[in-house]
Amino acid sequence: MAEDHIKSLFGETVLTKVGEESRTSEKLQNKHIGVYFSAQWCSPCRLITPKLTKTYQELKTKGQEFEVVFVSSDGDESSFNEYYGKMPWCALPFSDTERGDMLREKFEVRGIPALVIVNNKGEIVTTEGRKMISNDPNGLYYPWG
DSSP, rough: HHHHHHHHHHHHHEEEESSSSSEEHHSSTTEEEEEEEEEETTTHHHHHHHHHHHHHHHHHTTOOOOEEEEOOOOOSHHHHHHHTTTOEEEEEEEEEHHHHHHHHHTOOOSSSSEEEETTTTTEESSSSSHHHHHTTTTTTTOOOO
């Protein structure tokens, strides 16, 4: 089942913007997911985050089944909280470093920022998510696969 694949990637819960954890199966079910590897200390990340936010909001406005999960490379929780506070999507809990490391390895992330798009089964659609949102900020060619 697709739900099991998504849970195996992101765990039982993800953080939401209301400051609570939400069941992964409910929040990410039947959606394409942008796995966003980023950090507050990273200047290129701080440049791409507003672009991703714009594309995310465009897709939401159009009713597209898309969600983003922020995977932090911040060194401390206060930096994570400050940076995540500027994002409108979900995040892995900062404390779940093991899962973050597993995702970095699975998607062969060698640097940040990185944006990997996966389908509702957890299969890679593209590892070039940054390029996709730069070339298609309004999501006209979504899901970019």
